[in-house]
Amino acid sequence: MKVKKKFKGLSDKAVGWLFIGPSVLLLLAINIYPLVYAIKMSFTNFYANKIGRVPEFVGLKNYIKVLNKEAIWEKMQVTASFMFWTLLLQAIIGLGLALLLNRKFKGNELLTTLIVLPMMLSPAVVGVFWTYLYNPQVGLFNYVVNFFYDFGSFDMIGSSMLAPWSIVIVDTWMWTPFTMLICLAGLRSVPNYLYEAAEVDRANKWQQFIYITLPSVLPFLLLALLFRGIENFKMFDMVVELTSGGPGSATELASINLKREAFEKWKTGYSSAFAVILFVTIFGFGNVYVKVMNKIKER
Amino acid sequence: MAKVELKNLTKTYDKKILALEDINLTIEDGQFFVLLGPSGAGKTTTLRCIAGLEKIDSGSVLFNNESVTEDQPASRDVSFVFQQFSLYPHYTVYENLAFPLRSPMRKLPEDEIKTKIESISKMLKISNKLKNKATELSGGEMQRVAIGRALVREPSIYLMDEPLSSLDAKLRESLRVELKNIQTNLNATILYVTHDQAEATTLADKIGVLKEGKIVQIGTPEEIYENPNSIYVSQRLGSPKINVLPGSLFNINGNTSTFGIRPENILLGTGNYSGKIISIENLGSETVVAINFEGHEVLSSIQGAYKSSINETINFDINTNKVLKFNKEGNRINER
Structure with missing residues (x-):
């Protein structure tokens, strides 16, 4: 047998590095380096606007300051409630829509495309145009609500009671399609013969849902919620455009507060410590969540 | 158990592809009926029509002389062993076997379910696997669980779609014998689909030979073997x-x-x-x-x-x- 002359050139490993090299470099430059730098700065009294002043090492002072500040805990609470309601609504509505779209009917594909549209818009743009929709005088949102039940005049963004809900509604409107798409992928992976077997075994529709559908989509839904949770923990652009954290600090999420401390008050060292705390929080929660998710998947 | 009849049953897929044409068939109460034919002859479709998983174009399906043609699968009360096992993947073997018994239409007390499952699993030699997840089994074990899930019930008819095809030869033979024993003991009505002639001759009280969606001959295994009415039928056995x-x-x-x-x-x-x-x-x-x-x-x-x-x-x-x-x-x- 004739064997072709061995190709002489780069080894497989070298080719591999060549492919991933650029992205590793980019990641190091714009993600890892700033992270390390921020951790370093969090132990100093650095002020980025005070040029020429040499930052001094202050130990854990910044961290103690952040954790002892009551306002920070208020922001955390605002963030937590925002996350809780958005994730809950997106899970329920997303799964519901996925179940509907998983049926065969005319116009199914067109409808899916339409539902997915909000997800493709820029969050800042969404924030801006919802300020118009929420406008108490001419806004469509108030008109539609009053059409069904006359609440009289109300201001979604202006009222400190309604403003947190205004951002929950917009985020849910924008990102439910995401959970829906992932759930739909999960539903499509369930083989039809399982439903046939269940039907022959005389299970009703509810049992089919509980025994077959739900366990099959649950891992998918949890994954979608993980993505949404991480995104919403650091939610910034949409809320800034919509309410800029107001009224007062009713919708001031942790990330918005962080930006104010860092780039309005220029307390760089202090806000670096805050950022590190947020990072550790989400990293910790994320890891625990992934562990739980894998347990459920194995079940 | 019931007597099952098919009268002038015709089934097309997508209104074009003729799957079954004018099928007339009677399966007596307590009979082991085997449908024999190559793949694509319409064996599985016949089972699915009886189970109610397919809507038929014309003709009727009768259980004990009563038409069930318009009935949903659940109200027909049949049990089905699918060729691709179709176990519920998120549950244990025990839960899979218990599933049909926990149907709202049958609701048995849990201790009764337990005794039933124990006797069935002993018979099928899967007693030691009851706590395993359905996805952790070998092909042969899955198939036995699937058969067990059908046997825990006492339906109008057992429908079996090549239930032994994925087993190794030894297990297939022993299960074949076991299945025949079970059928005799329960006096069960079984419609069994296969393309394996050894299964057909050993199991069947009656064999129906299918060719391209039509029944070409019905008879006992001896009749089909000794006295086939066409070359096609003669080549099915032997x-x-x-x-x-x-x-x-x-x-x-x-x-x-x-x-x-x-x-x-x-x-x-x-x-x-x-x-x-x-x-x-x-x-x-x-x-x-x-x-x-x-x-x-x-x-x-x-x-x-x-x-x-x-x-x-x-x-x-x-x-x-x-x-x-x-x-x-x-x-x-x-x-x-």
Whole structure:
């Protein structure tokens, strides 16, 4: 047998590095380096606007300051409630829509495309145009609500009671399609013969849902919620455009507060410590969540 | 258990592809009925129509003389062993077996469910697997669980779609025997689909042979074997396969276009015909000898081993009483 002359050139490993090299470099430059730098700065009294002043090492002072500040805990609470309601609504509505779209009917594909549209818009743009929709005088949102039940005049963004809900509604409107798409992928992976077997075994529709559908989509839904949770923990652009954290600090999420401390008050060292705390929080929660998710998947 | 009848059943897929045409079939209460045919003949479709998983175009399905044609699968109360197992993947073997018993239409007390599952799992030799997840089983175990899930119930009819096809030969044989015992003990009505002729002959009280969506012959295994009404049916049963030869050979009289003769009716060492041996296959209890006779391959099977060698010329005779004669269309002529 004739064997072709061995190709002489780069080894497989070298080719591999060549492919991933650029992205590793980019990641190091714009993600890892700033992270390390921020951790370093969090132990100093650095002020980025005070040029020429040499930052001094202050130990854990910044961290103690952040954790002892009551306002920070208020922001955390605002963030937590925002996350809780958005994730809950997106899970329920997303799964519901996925179940509907998983049926065969005319116009199914067109409808899916339409539902997915909000997800493709820029969050800042969404924030801006919802300020118009929420406008108490001419806004469509108030008109539609009053059409069904006359609440009289109300201001979604202006009222400190309604403003947190205004951002929950917009985020849910924008990102439910995401959970829906992932759930739909999960539903499509369930083989039809399982439903046939269940039907022959005389299970009703509810049992089919509980025994077959739900366990099959649950891992998918949890994954979608993980993505949404991480995104919403650091939610910034949409809320800034919509309410800029107001009224007062009713919708001031942790990330918005962080930006104010860092780039309005220029307390760089202090806000670096805050950022590190947020990072550790989400990293910790994320890891625990992934562990739980894998347990459920194995079940 | 019930008597199940199909009357003039016709089924098309997508209004174009004819899957079943004018099927008439009666499965008596307590009968083991086997549908035999190659893949694509419509065996599975027949089962699905009886289960109610497919809507039929015309005709009717009767359980105990009552029409269930318009009924949903759940109200027909059949049990189905699917070819692809279709166990519920997120649950244990126990939960899979309990599932049909926990249906709101049947709701048994839990301790009764437990006793039932224990006896069934013992019978199918899966007692030690009850706590395993359905996805952690081997193919054979999955198939036994699937059979068990059908057997825990006492439905109108058991429908089985090639339930043994994915098992290894040894297990298949033992389960075949077990299945026949279960059926006799329960006096169960079973409609069983297979393309395996050994399963068909060993299990069946009656065999229905399907060809391209039509029933071509119904009879006991002996009738189908001894007295097939066409070449097609004669080729369904018998191993080694029946010899199908042109009528001009061996001076078979009448207007026979083709005739068939089973290998055990070709006798070696005597007679006026002679040919060269092409191959000798020793299967243990029998030996299959292939002979070239005037350009045609003729198979003969004889008891025990056969001492001879390839290319040797050999004399043979045919048992003329056992010759099956067919006309140009492949149908049997002068049937008894």
